[in-house]
Amino acid sequence: xxxxxxxxxYSQLHSDLHAIKHYVQNNPGAFxxxxxxxxxxxxxxxxxxxxxxxxxxxxxxxxLTDFLLALLSNPMLVVLYTTYLALVTLxxxxxxNRIPDPKKPTLWQKIYHxxxxxxxxxxxxxxxxxxxxxxxxxxxxIIADSHSEKIFSKxxxxxxxxxxxxxxxxxxxxxxxxxxxxxxSKNLFIYDNKQEKLIIIPQHNIxxxxxxxxxxxxxKQ
Numbered sequence: 001x002x003x004x005x006x007x008x009x010y011s012q013l014h015s016d017l018h019a020i021k022h023y024v025q026n027n028p029g030a031f032x033x034x035x036x037x038x039x040x041x042x043x044x045x046x047x048x049x050x051x052x053x054x055x056x057x058x059x060x061x062x063x064l065t066d067f068l069l070a071l072l073s074n075p076m077l078v079v080l081y082t083t084y085l086a087l088v089t090l091x092x093x094x095x096x097n098r099i100p101d102p103k104k105p106t107l108w109q110k111i112y113h114x115x116x117x118x119x120x121x122x123x124x125x126x127x128x129x130x131x132x133x134x135x136x137x138x139x140x141x142i143i144a145d146s147h148s149e150k151i152f153s154k155x156x157x158x159x160x161x162x163x164x165x166x167x168x169x170x171x172x173x174x175x176x177x178x179x180x181x182x183x184x185s186k187n188l189f190i191y192d193n194k195q196e197k198l199i200i201i202p203q204h205n206i207x208x209x210x211x212x213x214x215x216x217x218x219x220k221q
Contacts, residue, residue: 012123041070042070043067045141047073047182049144050181051189053148056200061184080143159209160175162208163207167201175199179193
């Protein structure tokens with residue numbers, strides 16, 4: 001019964017993907033736009049997860065421009081998103097070329113399709129979208145979590161940032177030993193290593209950001 005459901009599932013998916021392929025061939029611009037918007041969604045998930053680690057709600061600080069450029073907020077997002085699309089393409093091609101035959105079951109097919117059986121009962125296109133979207137959210141979350149841990153551990157590049165106008169809390173035009181968390185069209189989010197807190201600075205108040213390097217002390221004998 002499971003393999004019969006799998007056979008029906010992949011047959012329908014094969015038909016749906018052929019229809020999608022036909023649409024893409026006739027509307028390449030729309031397809032590229034959809035892919036980019038999905039990438040932007042992964043970027044927003046990354047920003048939301050990252051800033052949530054610092055108790056900041058990203059949706060209070062982003063605009064439409066930030067949403068469209070969210071995929072570019074971390075180079076690793078671009079690399080993983082491109083890799084993700086390539087792997088999904090290869091996986092779908094492999095699966096569609098190996099539609100299970102219910103008359104010739106194998107142990108692997110029984111185990112694999114037994115594990116994925118609940119998905120086989122859903123419309124194949126809907127279940128595919130659900131799985132792909134979950135993976136899209138998952139890797140964005142993992143990157144954001146890893147980045148925040150590096151910031152808290154003070155392992156990312158530090159900067160000295162000069163300001164056009166002094167911050168009222170510390171009345172200084174120069175911030176030393178800070179890490180850049182992320183940025184939006186309006187604000188720069190930095191982590192102050194000394195105070196161990198997040199500081200939000202308007203972009204128009206940024207004079208310059210200069211990387212700082214630790215100088216190793218040489219012991220003379």
